[in-house]
Amino acid sequence: MTTVLTVLWHLTRAATLIAGITILVFLLVRVVPGDVVDVLAIEGGLTDAQAEALRANLGLTVSWFDQFRAWCIGVLQGDFGESLRFRVPAADLLWHAIPVTLRLAAASLLLGFVLAVSVSLLATLRPQSVFVSLVDALNIWSISVPTFCAGLVGILVFSLWLGWLPVLGNFLVPVIILGVDAAGQIVKPLHEEMKELGTAAYVRTARAKGLHPLRIVIVHVLPAAAPVLLAMTGLIAASFIGGALTMEVLFGLPGVGSLAFNAINGRDYPLIQAVVLFLAVSVILINFATDLAHRLIDPRPER
Amino acid sequence: MAPLLDVRRLGISFPGAAGSIRAVDDVTWQLEAGRTLGIVGESGSGKSLTGLALLRLLPAAAEVDDASRIFYRGQDLLTLPEDRMRALRGGALAIVFQEPMACLHPLLPVGRQVGEAVRRHAARPDIRVHTQVEGLFAEVGLPEPDRIGRRYPHELSGGQQQRVMLAMALAGNPEVLVADEPTTALDVTVQAQILTLLRELQEHRGLAMVFISHDLAVVSSMAHDVLVMRRGRMVEDGPMQQVLTRPRSQYAQVLIAARRRLHESETDTGHGDAAPEPILHLDGLTVDYAGRGLRTAKVRAVDGVSLTLAGGRTMGLVGESGSGKSTIGKAVVGLVRPSGGDIRLLGRSLAADRWRQPRAFRRHCQIVLQNPYGSLNPRLTVADALMEPFVTLALRPAEGPWARMVAGLEEVGLDGDTLSRYPHQLSGGQRQRVCIARALIPEPTLLICDEIVSALDVHVQFQVLDLLKRLQKSRRLSLLFIGHDLEVIRFIADDIAVMHQGRIVERAGTKQVLEEPQHPYSRSLISAIPRLAAA
Numbered sequence: 001m002t003t004v005l006t007v008l009w010h011l012t013r014a015a016t017l018i019a020g021i022t023i024l025v026f027l028l029v030r031v032v033p034g035d036v037v038d039v040l041a042i043e044g045g046l047t048d049a050q051a052e053a054l055r056a057n058l059g060l061t062v063s064w065f066d067q068f069r070a071w072c073i074g075v076l077q078g079d080f081g082e083s084l085r086f087r088v089p090a091a092d093l094l095w096h097a098i099p100v101t102l103r104l105a106a107a108s109l110l111l112g113f114v115l116a117v118s119v120s121l122l123a124t125l126r127p128q129s130v131f132v133s134l135v136d137a138l139n140i141w142s143i144s145v146p147t148f149c150a151g152l153v154g155i156l157v158f159s160l161w162l163g164w165l166p167v168l169g170n171f172l173v174p175v176i177i178l179g180v181d182a183a184g185q186i187v188k189p190l191h192e193e194m195k196e197l198g199t200a201a202y203v204r205t206a207r208a209k210g211l212h213p214l215r216i217v218i219v220h221v222l223p224a225a226a227p228v229l230l231a232m233t234g235l236i237a238a239s240f241i242g243g244a245l246t247m248e249v250l251f252g253l254p255g256v257g258s259l260a261f262n263a264i265n266g267r268d269y270p271l272i273q274a275v276v277l278f279l280a281v282s283v284i285l286i287n288f289a290t291d292l293a294h295r296l297i298d299p300r301p302e303r
Numbered sequence: 304m305a306p307l308l309d310v311r312r313l314g315i316s317f318p319g320a321a322g323s324i325r326a327v328d329d330v331t332w333q334l335e336a337g338r339t340l341g342i343v344g345e346s347g348s349g350k351s352l353t354g355l356a357l358l359r360l361l362p363a364a365a366e367v368d369d370a371s372r373i374f375y376r377g378q379d380l381l382t383l384p385e386d387r388m389r390a391l392r393g394g395a396l397a398i399v400f401q402e403p404m405a406c407l408h409p410l411l412p413v414g415r416q417v418g419e420a421v422r423r424h425a426a427r428p429d430i431r432v433h434t435q436v437e438g439l440f441a442e443v444g445l446p447e448p449d450r451i452g453r454r455y456p457h458e459l460s461g462g463q464q465q466r467v468m469l470a471m472a473l474a475g476n477p478e479v480l481v482a483d484e485p486t487t488a489l490d491v492t493v494q495a496q497i498l499t500l501l502r503e504l505q506e507h508r509g510l511a512m513v514f515i516s517h518d519l520a521v522v523s524s525m526a527h528d529v530l531v532m533r534r535g536r537m538v539e540d541g542p543m544q545q546v547l548t549r550p551r552s553q554y555a556q557v558l559i560a561a562r563r564r565l566h567e568s569e570t571d572t573g574h575g576d577a578a579p580e581p582i583l584h585l586d587g588l589t590v591d592y593a594g595r596g597l598r599t600a601k602v603r604a605v606d607g608v609s610l611t612l613a614g615g616r617t618m619g620l621v622g623e624s625g626s627g628k629s630t631i632g633k634a635v636v637g638l639v640r641p642s643g644g645d646i647r648l649l650g651r652s653l654a655a656d657r658w659r660q661p662r663a664f665r666r667h668c669q670i671v672l673q674n675p676y677g678s679l680n681p682r683l684t685v686a687d688a689l690m691e692p693f694v695t696l697a698l699r700p701a702e703g704p705w706a707r708m709v710a711g712l713e714e715v716g717l718d719g720d721t722l723s724r725y726p727h728q729l730s731g732g733q734r735q736r737v738c739i740a741r742a743l744i745p746e747p748t749l750l751i752c753d754e755i756v757s758a759l760d761v762h763v764q765f766q767v768l769d770l771l772k773r774l775q776k777s778r779r780l781s782l783l784f785i786g787h788d789l790e791v792i793r794f795i796a797d798d799i800a801v802m803h804q805g806r807i808v809e810r811a812g813t814k815q816v817l818e819e820p821q822h823p824y825s826r827s828l829i830s831a832i833p834r835l836a837a838a
Contacts, residue, residue, distance in 0.1 A: 199362075201405040207360055209420040209471065210392035219419075223410050298410055299455045 014284045021280040022273065026068055029264075029272050035060060036084040036267045058084055071273065080277075081270030083263075090274040093259060098278070101255035104247070105240035107175045112182025113233060117222070119183070120191035124198060125217050135191045142184025148246040150177045155250070174247040178240065186232045193225040200224070226297045234290035241286070242279040306333035307511050308357070308375055308479060314368035315352050315361065315535075326365070327352050328535040336478070339505065339512040341526025341543065343519050343558070345760035349535040350515050354481045356381075357513065358392050375479070394424045397472035401484035403464035407456035413467045414440075414452020417474055424475035439470040444500060462493035469500070473508070480505075481513045486521065490623035491787065495831035498525060517761065519558055520833040523547060531555050547835060561765040562790070562835055582649060582749050582781040583612040583635065583668075589643035590630050604630040606805035607644065612749070617775065617782040619796030619813065621789060621828070627805040628785045632751045635783070636670045649748060666696045666745035673754035675734035679726040685712075685737050686722040692745045711740040715770060732763035736770070743774065750775075751783045756791060768794055789832050793817055801825045 037051050037060065046054065055061050059070070074081055080091040119138065123131035154173040158164050197203060198221060206220045245257030252258075256275060263271035315327040327349035334340050344350040355361050357373060359380065373380040375396065380388065400406045408416055414436055421435045430438075440448035443466040456464055465485060472480060482501065486494035498521065505512055514525045522529060522543075529546050531539040531554065539546055539555040550556045590605040605627040612618045622628045633639045635646055637653070646653040648668055651660065672678040679688055689708045692698060700707045709719040715736040726734055735755060742750055752771070756764040772795060775782055786792050792799060792813070799816040801809040801824065809822040820826045 201400065201402065202408045204360060205400070205406045205416075205468070205471070206408070208358060208393055208398050210389045210394055210423055210475070211419070212389065220408055220411075224408070300409060300457050 010288070014288070017284060018277070018280045022277055023068075025276045026071070026273060027064070029267070029269055030064060032267070034267055036269065039266050040085070071270070075277070080274040083268055083271045085266045085268050085271075090271045093271060094256070094274050094278055097254060097256045097259040100253050101241065101244060101248070101257065104171070104174060104178070104244055104253060104255060105237065107171075108178035108182060108244070109233065109237055109240060111175060111179030112186060112236065115179065115183035116186035116190055117229070120187050120194055121217055121222065123191050124194040124221065125213060127195075132191075135187050138180065138184040139188040140184075142181045145181075146246075147177050147181050148250060150181075151247055151250045170251050171253075174244070174251050174253070178244060178247060182236045182240075185236060186229065189228050189232060190225060193228045194221050197221050197224050223297060227294055230290050230293055230297075234286050238283045238286045241282045305374075305377065307336045308334040308373070308513075310353075310357075311372040311374070312368070313353060313356060313371045313373065315349070315356060315371075316366050316368070317364050318366055323366075326535050327356070330530075330532070330535075330537050332530055332537075332540065334479070334511050334513065336511050337505075337509045338528065339514055339526045341522035341529040342513065342515045342532060343517070343522050343529060344532035345517055345762075347534070348532040350517075350532050351483050353532070354398065354483045354513055354515050357479070357481055358396050358398055359388050360392075360398070390424075393420055393472070393477075394426070394475035395478045396481070397475060397477035397479070398481040398483060399465070399468045399472050399485050401486075402488045403461065403468045404456060404488075406468055407464055409456055412453050412455055413459065414454075417452070417467065417471045420471045420474035426474070426476040435474070436470070439473055440467075442473065442504070443467075443470045445470070460493075461489050462496060465489065465493075465497055466500070469497075469504070473504070477510065479511045479513070481515070483515045484517065485514075487516070487518075491789070491833075492623065492827055492831040494521070494833070498833075501525065518833060519562055519761070520835050523835050524833055531558070557762050559835070561762050580614050581611045582614045583610075583783065584647040585610040585631070585635075585644065586647070587644035588631065588634060588641055588646060590627070590634050590639055591642045592639075603805055605634065605641075608802075608805075608807055609644075610800060610807065610810070612781050612783060614748075614781055615775075615779045616798065617784055617796045619792035619799040620783060620785045620802060621787060621792055621799060622802030623787060623828075625804075626802040628802045629753050631802075632670060632753045632783060632785050635749075635751060636668055638670075662695075662697050666692075666698070667748040668751070669742035669745060669747040669749075670751040670753065671735070671738050671742050671755045674758050675731055675738055676726070676758070678738055679734055681726055683725075684722065685724050685726075685729075688726075688737065689722070689741050689744060692741060696745050698745060707744060708740075711744045712737075714743065714774065715740045716766075730763075731759050732767060735759060735767055739767075739771070739774075743778070746778075747780070749781045749783065751785070753785045754787070757786070757788065764791065771795065789817065789829060801828065 035055075036058070037046075037055050040046065040054070041051050059067065062070075071081060078091075080089065080094070082088065083090050083093055086093065115138075119131055119134050122129065123135050126132075151174065154177060158173055159166065159170070194217070202224075203216060203220055206216045211219075242256065242260070244255065245261055247253070248255040248257035249261055256278065260272070260275045262268070263275060310330065310332050313327055313330040314325070317324040317326055330349070330353055332340060342350045342353060352361060352365065356367060357380065361367070367381060371381060375391070380391070383391075407413065414433075417436045417439060418432050421432050421439075427435060436452055437448045440451055445451050445463060445466050451459075451463075456467070459467065468485075485501070486497050489497060501512070501514075502525065504510060512525075514522060516522050526543050528541065529539075529543045530537055531546070531552065533554050538552040539550060546555060547559060550559055586609050588605055588608045588610075589603070592602045592604055608627075608631060610618070610631075620628045620631065630639060634641050635648070635653075651664070653660065686708065689711065690704065693700075693704045693707075698704070698707075702710075708722060712719060712721055717733060717736055717740070721729070721733070721737070726737075729737065735758075738755075755771075756767050759767060768791065771782070774780065782795070784792065784795050796813050799809075799811065799813050800807045801816065801820075801822065803824045809816060809820065809825045811821075816825060817829060820829050
């Protein structure tokens with residue numbers, strides 16, 4: 001019974017959050033000066049009369065409340081509206097962009113995760129070694145080098161000078177750049193946590209059993225550090241879903257980031273709303289998954 | 304025959320920027336097979352480091368002297384290659400620590416944790432690991448040995464956790480067991496059970512044991528020989544009986560005398576008052592701790608407790624952890640809100656409208672807490688800390704606050720220079736004296752002492768208790784003295800109330816409760832007190 005209540009409580013919270021985010025974005029995009037017709041007018045040289053007719057045609061002349069109601073009814077029926085600029089369903093555009101972003105995010109996250117875990121593992125195991133410096137190097141890199149700078153340099157070096165990879169549509173370079181960036185964010189807190197846990201009483205117990213240091217770090221220290229690892233990975237995953245924008249734009253990947261960028265530029269309201277709804281649901285799902293994973297690892301009741 | 308363990312000139316230092324700290328200095332002892340050596344000392348005496356050094360489990364910053372030797376079966380453990388040392392650790396040489404909750408991995412089922420040790424040392428490769436773990440659980444007296452392995456540490460009681468630790472230590476079929484304060488974090492009845500178990504295991508398995516404790520009484524019930532350590536040095540060693548009856552060093556004499564004096568002190572009942580007026584009256588006091596979130600229910604910490612404390616008397620409130628004794632103290636000073644019943648202090652009801660009491664009235668009830676390290680703000684000097692009651696209670700002594708603070712410190716045996724110090728510059732005993740001074744400055748009628756000597760070393764405990772007793776006489780204070788150590792309570796209290804699961808199960812004069820306890824729970828509590836072996 002209590003489990004059912006807990007699940008219901010979480011679902012209610014998630015729904016409220018999504019509703020809040022969509023309402024906020026719905027209002028924000030309309031507060032920004034200029035709408036899609038202005039954009040089209042500049043591109044196509046419409047007269048004032050033509051512009052007004054287009055506005056009426058696109059349903060932008062009715063009140064915000066009516067627009068919102070119409071949009072909500074659509075969404076509940078699975079219709080996310082039509083892109084104002086491209087005249088195709090927003091859902092279709094989104095549907096084509098999602099796999100690109102997911103592939104980029106998943107690959108980068110995997111690289112970052114593996115890199116961070118192995119480096120902090122080695123640094124914990126060999127506290128005097130070069131791996132400890134590598135932890136700091138990765139961390140400082142992710143703080144001080146913005147991904148778009150690394151991206152520009154990457155294009156310059158690999159595509160223009162070495163000619164190894166095509167400039168656009170390339171996948172490997174952004175994955176490495178994002179992966180190293182993620183690793184740098186994860187590795188420092190993870191290593192600190194593992195160092196701290198190395199002095200925990202139960203790790204001393206593991207040593208007192210005569211276990212090999214490698215086994216101690218993998219079986220006893222790493223699971224105990226999992227909450228930190230999960231929290232950082234969850235945060236980064238959420239940021240990648242929506243925020244690989246610079247990489248996507250820079251490398252010409254037609255993902256969710258590029259789509260959002262274009263939609264915002266063109267004041268393409270239905271498309272912006274569809275993208276934001278997708279991001280909100282993704283972030284909530286990621287948080288939920290992190291929570292769930294945490295509970296699977298830690299059997300203790302919540303404190 | 305050569306002894307099983309032969310420790311020679313063991314020295315351990317912690318090198319630091321401000322010079323090296325000598326933690327263990329020139330310690331030498333031997334242990335024969337099947338015997339128990341007790342190592343007794345206060346915190347910081349180096350007794351635990353001595354035990355850890357045997358398994359080479361010292362903290363990374365520690366340095367062992369080059370001249371030190373620890374021979375086990377003829378090989379020097381200190382120079383053994385790490386992989387061979389690992390084979391001995393948890394194998395022939397096993398250890399159990401204090402605070403089993405912290406020593407067990409919180410995320411792994413206990414069966415796996417013990418199984419890991421079994422697999423590592425493969426003492427009985429012919430028997431399945433699972434079966435061996437079950438056998439070990441049965442041997443250490445855990446209930447349902449076939450099923451308990453699936454549980455996590457937090458699902459076990461403190462005593463069960465320590466039994467799991469023991470099972471783990473036995474997994475490698477050890478020859479030597481180091482027991483480092485194995486019962487310190489446990490309640491007194493559980494302590495008695497674990498000590499009995501240790502004695503049985505030693506007998507059945509012929510273990511040699513190094514038993515480390517701050518409590519001389521516990522050690523005297525376990526060890527054949529004893530080593531007394533102070534500030535890293537051995538101050539006394541020899542057969543247990545000989546040390547108890549004819550201690551050579553002054554320090555051992557003080558330790559034994561402190562224990563005896565606590566034990567033998569006669570409580571003078573009655574202060575010549577015909578009918579002392581009640582100071583504190585609890586009437587059906589109930590306190591619930593709210594459960595967190597939707598899933599957990601409320602916890603009833605105190606369940607309808609009624610109690611009267613007369614002026615100038617000391618009431619000892621005893622019970623094991625979780626019995627609700629500290630909660631009563633907190634409720635009286637208003638740190639927790641009662642959910643039922645009434646608290647009357649000097650005839651005024653506090654439960655309903657504590658905050659409507661005039662500020663000056665609050666001075667009548669003060670509290671001293673257990674941990675003098677935690678209850679003084681590290682960033683405030685003693686003067687700042689002692690100044691606080693003047694501000695919060697709007698005290699305006701005629702002689703001025705400063706003179707009152709100096710007088711208050713002198714009363715607890717500290718001089719005025721202490722005012723400019725920070726807590727970290729004081730010893731534990733001095734800090735607790737500061738806390739007492741802070742509580743006494745408002746001249747309370749009732750002083751609540753919540754386990755105030757538990758964090759202190761034995762001979763410091765004694766000094767603080769002595770001081771408290773003197774102050775009580777000179778000031779005619781009423782004391783509510785909360786504690787779990789019945790020897791301490793015997794020394795200080797006129798009456799005792801025994802608490803169990805939120806209720807008072809017995810209440811009578813100290814002598815009567817300790818000598819003729821009526822309630823079965825009080826009887827088990829009192830019979831579990833460790834005593835110095837007869838001397």
